[in-house]
Amino acid sequence: MLRTSHSSADSKLSPSDDLDSGTTTPESTALAAGEAQNEVPSDRQSKPGASAHGSAHSFQSEQFLVQWKDRAGQVETHLREHMLRWTAGGPSPLVDAIEYSLMAPGKRLRPLLALWAAEVVGGDYSVAFPAAVAVEMIHCYSLIHDDLPAMDDDDLRRGRPTCHIQFDESTAILAGDALQPMAFAVLAHSFQPAELAARACQLLSLAAGPQALVGGQADDLQAEKTDWSKSPEPPALAAGDAATDVSSDGQSKPGASAHGSNENDAKSLLARIHARKTGAMIRVSLELGALAAQATPAQMAAIGLYGQAIGQSFQIVDDLLDVQSTSEQLGKRAGKDEAAGKLTYPRLYGVPESILAAKDYTEKAIRALEMFGSRGEPLIRLAETILERTH
Numbered sequence: 001m002l003r004t005s006h007s008s009a010d011s012k013l014s015p016s017d018d019l020d021s022g023t024t025t026p027e028s029t030a031l032a033a034g035e036a037q038n039e040v041p042s043d044r045q046s047k048p049g050a051s052a053h054g055s056a057h058s059f060q061s062e063q064f065l066v067q068w069k070d071r072a073g074q075v076e077t078h079l080r081e082h083m084l085r086w087t088a089g090g091p092s093p094l095v096d097a098i099e100y101s102l103m104a105p106g107k108r109l110r111p112l113l114a115l116w117a118a119e120v121v122g123g124d125y126s127v128a129f130p131a132a133v134a135v136e137m138i139h140c141y142s143l144i145h146d147d148l149p150a151m152d153d154d155d156l157r158r159g160r161p162t163c164h165i166q167f168d169e170s171t172a173i174l175a176g177d178a179l180q181p182m183a184f185a186v187l188a189h190s191f192q193p194a195e196l197a198a199r200a201c202q203l204l205s206l207a208a209g210p211q212a213l214v215g216g217q218a219d220d221l222q223a224e225k226t227d228w229s230k231s232p233e234p235p236a237l238a239a240g241d242a243a244t245d246v247s248s249d250g251q252s253k254p255g256a257s258a259h260g261s262n263e264n265d266a267k268s269l270l271a272r273i274h275a276r277k278t279g280a281m282i283r284v285s286l287e288l289g290a291l292a293a294q295a296t297p298a299q300m301a302a303i304g305l306y307g308q309a310i311g312q313s314f315q316i317v318d319d320l321l322d323v324q325s326t327s328e329q330l331g332k333r334a335g336k337d338e339a340a341g342k343l344t345y346p347r348l349y350g351v352p353e354s355i356l357a358a359k360d361y362t363e364k365a366i367r368a369l370e371m372f373g374s375r376g377e378p379l380i381r382l383a384e385t386i387l388e389r390t391h
Ligand code: IPE
Pocket: 038, 105, 106, 107, 108, 109, 158, 277, 278, 314, 315, 318, 391
């Protein structure tokens, strides 16, 4: 759970604004065998029935976490099958590096989103396994590359040495490269009919591409190099959605260009970075699961709004945990963002305001699920768990 102690910002984040830093304590080596911390979020501090929107639920947190764990295990079986299929005959250590990173103990959030999205629109979760595998492959590549010396330069991931530390830089780059076409191979071969496969590939390519994930990573790195203290006080954001929406047809909404109308608007830029580097993959995970279950356009739209909102809260909490947690708890280095000069929520708004913002996005996400009635409960629990997660 996030602590609300030290505030470092004087700026206010209103409950419909957008967007999300650190201290430095890099130890040195990987966490020994303590990999359990990255498997399924702990809800040690959550209070069943006392959710973000204050009602009692039939689908309780414990049941939700059991389902998460069970389904993450099923996803890993499918991941391994696809990994073996699409790397067969490939050389080592490339294949070893792919397996090392892909099968490392992650939370499997994005695959689980695909499965729950299939269910919330009325399908069986099993139709979403190809989507689940594909999004985890793209996510895993993005982590390998994110950790490289030329990017965030991290030595710990999922409780283990990062791919380029365990192998070497060129092998890590190539493992990330390989995971991208593997993801599209999974979609192309598993979605039926061909039109559905084409649509799935189109959605994933947009979410992973320069208008979304890769663009967000580029802006994230560029923002490190900017001296924000020399920038004029940015205007408050009006409603936020223009800055955070990366629509699934790949078209940026007005005001959502890479640097906005005011290049010095750090807060607006931060909202867009989060929407692109993190939100787009979260949203498309849901959309691909829903697509596999033949969702209606209205269902797709609701799922998209939900994904956009939890994408923001997920990255705000990631930035808060970097400030408030430990490397042991996270399975990745804590305190790195401030040391790197990252533009983050806690840096711009302070910890308490960042927590309020994450809560606001959680409520927004839950509202987006109204049309699904009780079928929406797992996704409601998920939105709350993102807020309460400890790793
Ligand atoms: C880490 O994502 C990268 C971010 C977008 C913050 P996760 O926190 O989902 O990482 P894993 O998959 O559980 O390792």
